[in-house]
Amino acid sequence: MEYQQILNSIYEEMSYRDVRGRVASYIPELAKVDRRKFGMHVYCGDHENYSFGDSEEKFSIQSISKVFTLAMAMRLMGEDLWDRVSVEPSGDPFNSLMQLEYEHGIPRNPFINAGALVIADILVDHLDDPKKELLDFVRKLTGNSNIDFDLKVAASEKATGYRNLALVNYIKGLGNIKGDVDKIVDFYFHQCSIEMSCHELSKAFMLFANRGRILETDEKILKRKTVKRINALMQTCGFYDEAGEFSFQVGLPGKSGVGGGIVAVHPENYSVAVWSPILNEKGNSELGMKALERLTTLTGVSVF
Amino acid sequence: MEYQQILNSIYEEMSYRDVRGRVASYIPELAKVDRRKFGMHVYCGDHENYSFGDSEEKFSIQSISKVFTLAMAMRLMGEDLWDRVSVEPSGDPFNSLMQLEYEHGIPRNPFINAGALVIADILVDHLDDPKKELLDFVRKLTGNSNIDFDLKVAASEKATGYRNLALVNYIKGLGNIKGDVDKIVDFYFHQCSIEMSCHELSKAFMLFANRGRILETDEKILKRKTVKRINALMQTCGFYDEAGEFSFQVGLPGKSGVGGGIVAVHPENYSVAVWSPILNEKGNSELGMKALERLTTLTGVSVF
Amino acid sequence: MEYQQILNSIYEEMSYRDVRGRVASYIPELAKVDRRKFGMHVYCGDHENYSFGDSEEKFSIQSISKVFTLAMAMRLMGEDLWDRVSVEPSGDPFNSLMQLEYEHGIPRNPFINAGALVIADILVDHLDDPKKELLDFVRKLTGNSNIDFDLKVAASEKATGYRNLALVNYIKGLGNIKGDVDKIVDFYFHQCSIEMSCHELSKAFMLFANRGRILETDEKILKRKTVKRINALMQTCGFYDEAGEFSFQVGLPGKSGVGGGIVAVHPENYSVAVWSPILNEKGNSELGMKALERLTTLTGVSVF
């Protein structure tokens, strides 16, 4: 089957009516999103795109942004980064503060909040204008200069982000945060608020399916080894408490966000983004998981 | 490069002299193993074998046995198994008892001890002679009827296995162990004591690289989906506290044992076993990890 | 007011009808106890006794037995005992296994189960026939040779005591249990099953109100300092998760059991036992707490 046929069949098979989860509600801005939204985009190159539904509509990428900031931090620090954050799955969420205490403030991986906040600290420390440079980075990957923060979302995160403030202060007390707490969480809440469409996300993630080079220009952004590391991290740690299930269902490295987006990459082949804001109980897009499972099943692609 | 050439170059490059770890010492029998041992075997079929060093020498497979018992339990229970044990990475070891408490006795995955003990309970519950049937299963996969327990090792494990006894009792108190505690740990300590060579292990694991069928006879042992599930679990949970690192270095599903063995599978291609008893600080074979990393690098194979 | 008048007024004021808790149900034998039972006994000497209700009826003393075994262990080991068990409150129950792990198998105090099991190990290790010697000790304190175990209760505890078995094995794995696991839990389940009346309990605890001497014979059983230590431990650790509340309400050192008994001592004055099997949500006798609060209020006695 052709990709577009596969996508068409997924779009026909699945509907928001079949899933019972809820749209993220922890910040008011996210709770407003229409639960009927559903889009998917497979990117193989600028002249080879497949999609359905709301694939051109922007949504809040939330934790998917952690992959971008990790890539930026690895460009700045290389493998030295792993002195500040580890690369292992974290297990259940309850252990995170205990784990920080016993492992001297080194978060388990860059995709749990503690780790992403250490990454944010690194960017704030190294860059003159980290928010601008993050936007520049994502705009370059997508070739789209209108990608931006949703300032309402960022403000909303800030107004309720006490747990993240607790984390930064806690890690700072343990010595693994260098910079100013307020600047770090300000940067972090902004990165989570970036708005992108499935089309844009899949194009940006082609970097990780294309050995660290922008496909269209062949510009080298990341080392081969860095890409391998990031893909391995997405495989083992990309889905909160559901990394094992995603690894089984989809079999590709990927990253989800609480805004309902999921991106995944099939190295040397394609990258794909899907969006449906209805979350399962683990906080991942319910339709998104199913759609990616169908995609890899129908294309016969799985690493296992 | 041909597989044999690659193996030769690994054998030339690497030596027990270059690694500083220690042989497992928690039971006296394992501590006696000669630290100079080093062997590797790539199995592509009975007429296509590549190997070096001590690849025909038997060693204690320890936790690698958890893959065999998981396969047996899935044959008995199918997907219902996941009501008894979960499929997610467990994070740091300290949280395991806490996690059991909060998740009502459901271990995080079948490869942590708590999970393997629940699997042992299932086998003891369903099978008339579970120890014999386990040996039969492994003998069938390898076509080798002399595979057996090392009774000294089993007795040694029993004499020091208080933590495993604590786990079984704890889980029984939470309602997720049905059978007799002593029978379960007796079975568990025996399964860990199985002795196999790299040759035998790689042949046995071909099952997981060959869609659940024994390669030579084409006999179907496991469903396609079961194999996918087990491979996904090996990818995310197969290496204690180093699953993320192994996923990055090697990029294949695999499982290690504290006896110094590691097996990995490249679905549709080969299975490989390596053995060196010197462990790194996370409890995985130091040379084994390096050898597998070289193998996948030189063959240009990685899922990422 | 005279003691007997005070007791009379308590008996008139309070009734099992006014409390909503439940009788302990974790073992079938305890669940059979009549929830209407209510008795109290103040012991000032063999010729000075005050009581009401079911004060002569025997009930399962459960954790109150931990004070007797602690006293016996201190006679055997003196202050060296504190190398094996600590003397501090334990906080919430969830932390107990974590705490053992991080504090190398040293339980927080002798009244949590982990601590009582280490005490049981010490007695089993030092004594030829620990069960007989425990009965001898309690019989001597009460002058009553018919005090005995309830073997049905002991068997019932054994049949469901997986968590205690888990604890002993866990501590043994950490090196702080010397003896045979089965003997230790057998002893422990027997000690919990001892049956005594309020009259007998209050007479036995006079030891702790009388500087370590049996009041009637003036025989010295414990050192002055040992008594002070045990009383201090009862004050800070005697009431599971409600030590702070008991300290405030009653202001005396005491110990409760899940059978519904509570004993308390007013050094140099009296000892008192109360029994009502209805437990509050923290596992302490609801009427028992209230009755003791009234007693100390009406006698104007409180340490604060």
Next chain:
Amino acid sequence: MEYQQILNSIYEEMSYRDVRGRVASYIPELAKVDRRKFGMHVYCGDHENYSFGDSEEKFSIQSISKVFTLAMAMRLMGEDLWDRVSVEPSGDPFNSLMQLEYEHGIPRNPFINAGALVIADILVDHLDDPKKELLDFVRKLTGNSNIDFDLKVAASEKATGYRNLALVNYIKGLGNIKGDVDKIVDFYFHQCSIEMSCHELSKAFMLFANRGRILETDEKILKRKTVKRINALMQTCGFYDEAGEFSFQVGLPGKSGVGGGIVAVHPENYSVAVWSPILNEKGNSELGMKALERLTTLTGVSVF
């Protein structure tokens, strides 16, 4: 023996040379304190004072301030306070964040930092100028209008107080902090910085030995029941991880601070303050503990 004789003998027996602990160093200002300082003051009334050494020299009262703020909060909220903070010992420090998570942001007691921060929130919420009112309260109890904050110490605490900031944010995320995070920690760091002498502290704490009334004026400040509650809390929770040991050694309700001060009260008799900045490994004044143990032994006073 007379009090003054007892104090003289303590002063002769004990010296900073005999103890090996260290002065608190977590903030630079505290680390500067002269380790030779040693003073004690027993207060029975303005005309009945006993003392030795540096009993008139001011030092940083640190956590002793938590008793003053608790008393103020109980005046404002009465027993409703216990909806916001519990009254039980907290066990080992590692569990505090876990405990908050599982108990919905309700700290275990008002003397652990989490609890004191909730108390600070209450005062900041109810009072127009909480810092001034705290000083007024302490000045009234002592009759000394020159008691004040040490602004250097307060600033020093603020500069390193990331863990307290983490706690406030964490509790706010769980809904049990109402006010502005920065105001709360500012108040908290100020309360800890109050400077008082042993003489002043013992006079202030006479409130808790005198049923809630200022001894000299007989003005009623606290209800009888409130005093009983605070004394019970000091008895079970006043000494960090050493409440059980203090209860045994001294047998009186008390509270220590990391500045090396300890206060204790003997209800209806006296209050006492001791100061030596050398801390034992649990963070309590080493000489202070010993001096109080001698005092209660020599006066024959102990609750047990």
